Amino acid sequence: MSMTLADLLAPITPEQFFAEYYDKQPLHIPGSAAKFAQVLSWRGINRLLDQTHIWTSQSLKLVREGVAVPPEQYCTRATSRDGAQVMQPDSAMVAQWVGRGASVVMNDVDSLTPGLTSVSNALEEAGLGKAQANVYISWQSHKAFHSHFDTHDVWAVQVEGEKYWNIWEGRAEWPIAHPVFKGLGQEHHDRAKGKLRGKVLVKTGDLLYLPRGWYHDALAEAPTSVHIAYGVHAPLGMDLMNILLERAIYDTAFRQPLPRQDGTAAARFALTSRAAQLGQRLSELTRDPKVMDVLGKFVADYHFRRGGNDLLAARGLAEAAPATGAEAQEGATFRIVSPGAKPVRRGAEWQLKGPNATLPLAPAEAEAAGWLLTRTDVAEAELRAAHPTVDAPTLLQRLTGAGLLAPA
Numbered sequence: 501m502s503m504t505l506a507d508l509l510a511p512i513t514p515e516q517f518f519a520e521y522y523d524k525q526p527l528h529i530p531g532s533a534a535k536f537a538q539v540l541s542w543r544g545i546n547r548l549l550d551q552t553h554i555w556t557s558q559s560l561k562l563v564r565e566g567v568a569v570p571p572e573q574y575c576t577r578a579t580s581r582d583g584a585q586v587m588q589p590d591s592a593m594v595a596q597w598v599g600r601g602a603s604v605v606m607n608d609v610d611s612l613t614p615g616l617t618s619v620s621n622a623l624e625e626a627g628l629g630k631a632q633a634n635v636y637i638s639w640q641s642h643k644a645f646h647s648h649f650d651t652h653d654v655w656a657v658q659v660e661g662e663k664y665w666n667i668w669e670g671r672a673e674w675p676i677a678h679p680v681f682k683g684l685g686q687e688h689h690d691r692a693k694g695k696l697r698g699k700v701l702v703k704t705g706d707l708l709y710l711p712r713g714w715y716h717d718a719l720a721e722a723p724t725s726v727h728i729a730y731g732v733h734a735p736l737g738m739d740l741m742n743i744l745l746e747r748a749i750y751d752t753a754f755r756q757p758l759p760r761q762d763g764t765a766a767a768r769f770a771l772t773s774r775a776a777q778l779g780q781r782l783s784e785l786t787r788d789p790k791v792m793d794v795l796g797k798f799v800a801d802y803h804f805r806r807g808g809n810d811l812l813a814a815r816g817l818a819e820a821a822p823a824t825g826a827e828a829q830e831g832a833t834f835r836i837v838s839p840g841a842k843p844v845r846r847g848a849e850w851q852l853k854g855p856n857a858t859l860p861l862a863p864a865e866a867e868a869a870g871w872l873l874t875r876t877d878v879a880e881a882e883l884r885a886a887h888p889t890v891d892a893p894t895l896l897q898r899l900t901g902a903g904l905l906a907p908a
Contacts, residue, residue: 505625865890
């Protein structure tokens with residue numbers, strides 16, 4: 501699947517976003533439950549977690565009431581794929597903590613599935629910077645994090661359940677990932693966040709944008725909540741300093757020793773004069789076309805390298821390999837986007853009302869539809885196994901057309 505910035509922002513246009521919101525103020529965009537159905541689902545989350553060897557206590561964290569659960573309480577010692585000794589999450593221990601209300605944080609997931617990658621690519625292709633994503637899974641009335649700001653823009657994509665976000669008036673002035681900003685305590689944050697700007701209920705299919713440094717906190721109000729926080733790191737003025745540092749190596753003025761200091765006014769004046777000369781030289785370098793070419797390429801290429809593999813195409817054998825294994829056996833997967841819908845009997849006939857259409861159903865179809873609509877998602881193979889007398893592909897297609905399901 502592919503996605504663009506326009507798809508993420510709809511019905512807001514990118515032009516309106518950049519004019520009114522980007523790096524200026526928060527933006528909440530309500531969406532249908534189907535909008536991000538293909539980005540991530542419970543089925544997808546479980547599949548990711550079952551890839552045991554990609555997770556450690558660093559990439560998978562548990563947090564309860566603002567306090568991180570120590571790794572030894574949900575991990576066991578194991579050997580990583582690289583042969584290193586790591587703390588690896590144990591499914592039974594994780595489940596115990598989840599039962600006690602601990603939130604699950606899955607870090608650095610932006611390239612782990614096509615759905616997750618589609619949002620990352622949309623943000624990066626719009627020139628916004630490097631997009632890194634974490635999944636936050638939380639439960640009703642359990643808060644994982646206290647009020648805080650992030651050192652990057654946040655694009656929160658809600659894929660399951662609902663969550664209230666408190667958006668405060670306070671904003672830190674363009675903080676960066678440095679101890680000067682990372683070391684601020686909760687007492688400072690509670691003072692600096694200011695008054696409540698608004699309380700926003702973010703539902704499945706919604707998008708919430710927060711500029712860098714904006715104070716916020718969140719609390720799940722539905723039984724479950726899953727959102728993906730895409731942290732977008734834009735290139736900064738600090739990056740120009742790094743480029744100038746590399747360029748200064750080739751400039752004799754910066755390689756010369758600074759005036760020796762002996763405590764006299766003359767020595768101090770000599771040092772001040774040299775510093776002014778070097779500052780003037782830096783100003784000149786920022787106007788050097790070669791330096792600007794390097795800076796322009798740096799900003800234009802400021803994104804992660806992900807994807808692009810097709811080994812059969814590399815051998816000239818095919819453009820893509822056909823689906824095999826569990827994915828092919830399972831068939832298409834769908835997300836239920838109209839929870840609570842169920843078939844009703846009208847005389848001798850069965851009907852199912854969806855957002856887009858009302859479907860007449862045969863008795864066997866009504867039974868199958870009632871079964872699958874109680875779930876969060878369903879695979880074609882599961883429907884075939886549970887209701888073998890029903891034409892599974894046709895029923896799934898009709899339910900999708902009626903707005904009750906969405907491809908996952």
